Each structure stands twice: as structure tokens, then as C-alpha cells.
Amino acid sequence: MSTNSNTIRRTPPGILLIRNIRGKDWSLKSYRYIILLLTFIAYATYHASRKPSSIVKSVLYPESMKSSDPPWPVGNVFIEEEFSGFGTNGVNNKGWYPFNGTDGTSKLGEIDVAFLACYSSGMYVAGHLGDTLDLRLFLTIGMIGSGIFVGLFGMGYYWNIHEFWFYLFMQMVAGLFQATGWPSVVAVIGNWFGKRKRGLIMGIWNAHTSVGNISGSLLAAAVLDYGWGWSFIVPGALIASAGVLVYLFLPAYPEDIGFSGANASSSEEEDRIQKASEQKGSAVNVEKSSDLKAGSGSRKGIGIFEACSIPGVIPFALCLFFSKLVAYTFLYWLPFYLSQTEIGGEYMSVKSAGNLSTLFDVGGIVGGVLAGYISDKLIARATTAATFMFAAIPSMILYRLYGNISRATNILLMMIAGLFVNGPYALITTAVSADLGTHSSLRGDSRALATVTAIIDGTGSVGAALGPLITGFLSSKGWDTVFMMLNAGALIASLLLSHLVIAEFRERTSKPLPPSHGQQNHEATGSQPLLGVSNIQNNLCSLCGKVPETLILLCWCPPPSGSLKLNVDGAIRSDASCGGIGGLLRNAEGCSLASFSKKFGPGLLISAELLAIKYGIEMFLSSQWFGSYSLIVESDRKNAIDLLLNPSASPSFLFCLVREISDSFCGKDVSIRHISRNGNIVADLLAKAGIG
Template identity: 25%
Template sequence: MTGQASILVNEDNRLSREQQLWRIKILVSTYFGYAGFYLVRKVFTICKSTLAAPVEEGGYGMGFEAVANIWTAYLIAYMLGMFISSFIGRKWGPRILLLGGLGLSMACNIVFGFANSYATFLVFMFFNGLVQSAGWPGTVGAVSEWLRKKERGTIMGFWSTNYVVGNIVVKNLGGFLLATCSIKYGSYMGVRYSFLGCTLLAFAIWWLLFFWQRNKPQDVGLDPIVDLNRDTDRSVKASVAERVTFRQYLDLLLNPVVPLMGCCYFCVKFLRYALDSWLPTFLDLQGMDVGRAAYYSAIFDYAGLAGAIVAGVVLDRFFKGRWERVCLFMSLGTVAGYLAVARFGANPYALAFTYGLVGFMLYGPDTLLCGAGSVIVAGERNAVAVAGIVNGMGSIGPIVQEQVIGRIMGGRVPGEAVQLANSLSLSISVFFVVFMGIIAWQVSRIRRTQNENAGGF
């Protein structure tokens, strides 16, 4: 075994001033670091209409079908890249993922800023999806050895809002550049400035990561903060060495708990992305005007943010790190939310608030499964690998939901289509409960065995 895994650490000891200072740097740099990934991920989505518009109207002339194909290529590459990133991050560390992934993604967006053809966008968007997948496992791995057990859930609950900040910034900055430059220089140049302007800000964030991010305290000459030898909370036995072989990585990948977490995350991302993509449309088809539908659909997101923070706090204060119990409880709440949707579906305003309940219950497991839960289940050193595997399996969900719900919505009476889509989501939420129930049973069984062995020893 290599690295510092053999050092004994008392997590009840106070952190030194230097440890506290560096931990602040780590949390700030990774928070904005993941937001930076959004700056070179989401510009395409706000430029879709210009890319699809005919050339004579100032667009790129691609058409909406071609634009949809480009984004589908991104989603597929992102899913595949998660498995690659999980191995690279576990083998060479999260710093390589963050700096390399963000740097290569910036290069792709520079190409987008000067590209004109469908083929160029398609090829480089696929490559962008591969390198974008380094973002989340890299950031989770980057904070895992800087947060102790008793505080991990609370801090990561707030820290996990980084993607919301990224979304807000790219929509505001990219949208401003797109609108302003389109008026001044034409739509064609608006797209270029939007891509290049957001890339410039991401470049500044890359330097923040370069100077402020380190994988562990020992990298800056400090004593370790977490006890890597503590395995009483771990449901998955895996190497805590700094470097692992591919065989050791496969042992982690094939442990039953990790793929089950991936199945749960498939359900979570299916449901979350379904509402991200379709909720304004659902409300509009139920009788709410388009403007109000967009406004009320945000209830889902705001309630979800609250749910993510609450889940982290209760994980530390009441569930003592038992992430699987928090997720099981909130999965049951998700089913209750969809039952409320079915009950009040005829009223668009009541429907918006019941979707808020779904958001509150859904975002908690979303952040735990790929955040604190990924750290707890196999230890700090394996967090980057677990987060990548779980997110990789989960990322199949957005691809499936877009196609399935799109087919449901086409060729049906609006009310019937919305009802059928909600019934599908209710079924997925039930599967979510089943998978979480299996995980909770499995983890409880493993912990009971560990306690019996410890008592016998």
C-alpha cells in the first residue's frame, strides 16, 4: 500500500490555522471550478435557436434536428466519459481531472466560437462531452480528503449548489453577450462572442484551481485531516492507496452497492431532467400561459435547492452519516410528491407546487448519491471513482427521458400526454424506492457483520 493511508488521525482534534485556510481555498476553488465547467458546457443550449435558424435570417442554417443530434452526441459522450474519468481520477488524482478536463473543454469552446459547420460542432461536442465528464468526479474527489465525517454532509449540502451558480452565470453572461452582440454585429457574431466570452471567464477560473486546489493536505506540507483507516462507515471494501491498478478499480466497479447506487441515480436523473426539460410545457398544456409556466416551473428548482441543503444537514445531525437512510426516506417522499401530482393534476397552480415537493425530495438524494454518499461508501480516496461510476450510470437517464417523453408528448391530446408522462415518472420513482430499499438493507447487513466481527475481536 502506498501513500499516507497508514497515518493515524484523530478527527476530534481541532484543525490548525493553516489547515483551515487551505480548506477554505479548496472549497472556494472547487465550488467555482465546477461552475466554470458549466461556462464551457451550457453556452450551446442558449444558442440553439440561432444555430438552427436559416442563414437568410442570420442563423447557421443547421435546423433543429441537427442541433438536437449535436446535443445528443454530447450527452452520450458525457455518460461514457464518466467511467473513463472515474478510473483516471482514482489512478492519477482529481487535480489531473479538473485542470485537464476544464482546459480541454475551453479548447473545444474556442473551436465552437469560430466553427460554421454541423460536422465541426458534432465532432467537437462529442469530445467536449468526454472531457466535461471530468468535472463532477474531480470536484468530489478534490474535497473528500479535506472534510471530516461529522461535517461532511452539511458542508457538501451547501457546496453542491455550485452547478446552480454555474447555470445562472452562463445564462446571464452568455445570454447578455448573445443578445448584445447579435444586435450590434448580427446573430452570427452573437454566438461567437457568447462562446468566447464565457470561455475567457472559465480561463480565469482555471487559474484559481491551479493555485488553490490540492488533492490532500499532505500536498502542501500539512498533516492529514481525515482518518483514511476508519472503515466502520464503509459498505464497500476498496484499496485506500494513492494509486490503484485497473483490477482494483474493477473490484470497486463490480461491488453490488456501487452499481445499485448507479441505478438509483439513473432514476434521479431521469426524473430531474424530465422536469428540467418538460415542466414549463406540462404547465402550459394544463392551461397556464407560457410566461407564468416558465415562472412557476422554477418552484421545482428552488425547492430542490432547499432539499439538497436540508439533506446534508440532517445527514450530519440526525442520521450520523447514514446516507442510505436519508435517500430512502426522500425517495418515499418523491413517490408521495408524484401521487400529489396525480391528485392535483387538473389545477396548473396546485400542480406547480406539488412539483415543488418532488423537487425538494429529489435533489437531496441527487446530491448525496454523487456527493457525500460517494465519499462515505468506499472512503475518501475512492470518492472520485465512485462519483464517476454512479454519475456515469445515472447519465443514461437524461438520454432516455428525452426520447421517451418526447414520443409520449407527440401525437396525443395534451391532457392525456401530460397524464401519461406523470404516470411514467411515478413508476420510475417507485423503482427508485425499490433500489434504495435494497441498498439500505445491504448496507445494514454489512454494518451488522462489521459490528459482530469487531465485538468478537
């Protein structure tokens, strides 16, 4: 790795220390595990630091308290309890002015709304700053700042402060610092992980939200006996400590430690890098990439309006608005609904209702993982999200109608509702945001991950603030009215993605390849450059019963002198279980110079065609002929060519790939044009051979 000062400056100091101690570097795979762990811890502490306000409400405003036991899973879980005049700290609790008056609940509500308002508005600015500044330092400052102001809220107890503005101000500033978290951690994950299995990985990783909520509740309750101030100070110290950990060990970009970006290199290059790093230890620094940029500092951020112009950002942001409106209404109001609803012929205590409501989040964890897995398999984020939101409507209706039959029925229907409500919410805030943010920025000089994530989640956070607020008014008219609002929100969320769903469906149903096709071709494994010209001609004879040379002369024209021609094609099975790509590079005499035939996982035909073009161009650019010859690329899918000539017209799920391809040959002597199927039969055969 180059000793460029900018690169060295952005390598985390903890990693530099470990390199010096070990005498060699970690592999790419090891770094990815570290990234997952550090970002999981980071955002879990963000959520843990948000929980104290809900835990101490019963101490600040004792009329709202029903139980003196610690929360689940420490104390009894689903029990009936009467009101106790003693606080959770074991002494007679008269509350804390200014929250113990008749308007105490109103003041507590104002603090919550102020926090969410600053959080959602700060998200837009934080996202742009995250793409402009060093992500590691930006995330560190946000975590330490959050810890300081959460802790200052608790210090009001020891400083004996009874001014409402003090607590309001602390929460507002804490909300602004908290806005740094989500765009930053999603951006880091997107930088390190390509699109393969991104939905599943992020679905599992997104469990940090529930882990943080539960751990924050337990931690705040555990120290409540020593005074409610400690319930803020300890979580504040925890997130600040995690911020120091992030500063020491978190490389925000692979380039910051000498690896090429996950979204900028092929899987073969990543495998080569990883093997080199495992075999050569510290010598990997000079092997990792010959054209690395000087760390993340060499990039520039894009503007908010430019990020909004990325196809799919606005529909997904608006969808998340209504999705979070539904999800956060359950989050804030489900315990109250359970305590006010007769279940199995009896009412439960406030504590029991709160404990029972956590099972909604358990269903949400399963939903997030399931949505990510399905979207990876189908390569259809919008279809998966819209389907889950549609399914949430009958699940919420069933929960409202039959949830009061018994506690077991209530738990089952609640977890099913949580699965469908939180599934798309988790998918959009993680994998979708990363997909839309990893466009040409990771090959050019701009960055969009944090900005796109902030736009999407910031818009969703506005819905998260409005949902509980609207529910407060509608609940006075009856819970049926509230559930009508929730069903309407889920319906609107799904309809907002209808255009993207149609686009995904059209691509999936176009130009299918029967499963039997390709079985007679020579099998091609992933990285072999394959099939010589003689094998291609033999297969043409078996398929067409014609003299291959005559067929090629009739259907394929050689390039002019000084140019090479690359014919590519993609194919998929009719069941979309797998696909193949193939291509052949020939000179003006018609002689084959190089070929490829590769298999890839389930996907759409347009994606296969674009991958074939991408791989073929990369093969040429890394070959001995680049610089001496111009290149003509021919494909028989006109819509793929049209997208490359006009990337802004690409659907959201293809935008990143299209921009990456167009950027790869921008400024080079490479042209792309359409050719008939008959003229592309060799590439078609290679693509089918890739399926095996």
C-alpha cells in the first residue's frame, strides 16, 4: 500500500497498533466480521441511550406507575398488579418537578416529540455531512455527543434542576446527535458489503435495534435504585465509550486500509485480495490494489437534491414514511392498547402489557431477516416490501378482531403482525438504502450512501413522529378508528411501490430460458476463461445443423482494423434459479482472442445481460490489448443498451449496476451497440453453457 499520508492518516489507530503487534494484516473476510460487530455495537448503544426516558417516566410522573418490580425479563412477566405508592427506587415517590404536575404527561410527551422532531430533521443534514466528512470521525463525534447530552439530562437530578427548558434542550440536542447514527452505520456496511446476500446480512444485522432497546431498558432499570439520574448517565457513558471504540478500530471504507471497495471490484478480485492477505500477511499492502484512491478523504459528497434524483429514492422514502407511521404507532401505543383491552376475560397491568408488547419486536426481527432473504433470492426489493405491507393489512385486522380471545392467541397474532409490519421497515432502512446509495459514487469521486440513507430514514422518521401523535387523538374515538388508520397507512405504503413492482415483474417475466437449455453445452465454472473456438463451432453444429463458419459469416461482421469486437449475452432458467453470462472477444480477422462463460445466482435477465457487459469490458480493460485497440461491444438486448446510453432512465434496482458499467468505459475508446440474435449466437451459447 502506498505510504500516501492521507491514507495513513485515515487508517484507524487501533488497526495500526494491531498490525504492528501481529506483524501482518487481517484478511478481507476478517475485516468484514469486525465491521459487522462494531456497527452492531455502535447502533445498539444508540438505541440503548434512547430508552431511559421511557423507563423513568413512572418516576418523574408517579401517577403513571403501576409496578415496583424491574422490567422483563428480570421480574415477573405477565401478572396482574395493583398500583403501589412507592417508586422503582424503593422510596415514596412524589415525582420530579416540573413533570409531577397535572400537565406532567403533556410535558413528557413534548420532550418525546421534540426529540423525534430534531432527530428526523437532523437526519437530512447528518446524511450529507456523513458523505462529505470522514465517516469514522463523524460517527465518533455523534456517539460521544449523544452520550454527553444524555448524561447531562441525568445530571439534572444531582444538580437539582427543575426547569423544563433544561430537559427539553438536552433532549433536542441529543436528538440532533442521534441523527448521525443510522446514515453512518448503513453507509459503512454498504461500503464493505456488495449486493450479494446484502438483504439477508442486513436483516440479521438489523437486530441491533431490538438488542439496544432491551439492553437499554435493563440497564436503566438496574441503576434506578440509586436515583433516576443514573438511568441516563450510565447509558450515556456506554454510547460515549462505544464511540471511542469506533474511533480506534472502525475503517469506514475498505480503501482506508488498502482494500478496493466492495462495490468497485469484482468478486474475483475480492477473492484474490483475500487469498493474498491470508498468504502474505503484511505483504498484502502492496498487492491489494494497484489503483486505490488515497483513502476515503479523496471522495466528495453529493447534494441532497442530487441524491433525491436517484430513481427509487423518493418512492422508497415515502413508503417508509407510512411504514414507520404504522410501526412506531405499535411501538409507542401497543402497551397502552393491551392494558386497555380485555384479553381472555381480564385486563392486564401496565407492566404486563409492556412486557407482552416486546413480542411484537420479536416478530419484527424474524420479519426483517425473512424480508432480506426473500429479496436476495428474488432480487426484487420493491416487490418484497410491497408484499409484506399488503400482508400486514389482514394481519392487523385479525389481531384487532381475534386478539382478545386469549393471551396465547394475542401473542401469536401480535408476532405475525410484527413480522409483516417491521419486515419492510427493516428492509428499506438497510438493504434498499445501501442499494440506492452505492451507485457510481464508489467508482467516481462522489459518495451517496449516507445521504440516501438519511433522506429515506429521515422521511420515515417524520412518519414515526406523526403516527403516535395522530393515534393520541384517534384513540379517544375508539381503537377501531386507530386500526383503520394503520391499515390505510399500510395500503398507501404498498401502493407507493407499485411502479417499481411492475418494473421488477416485467423484467422477471421477459425472455425466459427453459431449464433444459444449456444441458448439452460444455459445463463452465465460475472463473475459467472457457470454450475454445473449436468447441463453440461444435456446439453450433449440434444446435443448428449448419456449417458454423458460414453461419458466422452471414450473421456476424468483424470489426474494422485497429478495433476488437466483444459479443456478450446473458441467460437465465425459466424458474430463475440461476443464470449464466458469456462473451467472446475477436479481432478484425475473426480470430478468437478471449472468451468467458460464467454461472451466477438467481436473478433477472436484464441483470444477466448487464453483468455480461460489465464482465466483458473489465476483461478487455485488464488485457494486453487495452490501449492498442478500440473496443466495440455488441449485445442482443436493446433495453440494456438503452439503459447504458441513458443511465438516468434505469429503474432503482438496476441503477447502481448501470452507472458502474457506464463509468467503467467513460472516456475510453469503447462503444456499445445492439445486434440481432442471429449475430450473437456464439455469445448466447456461451451464456447458456455458463448455467451448466
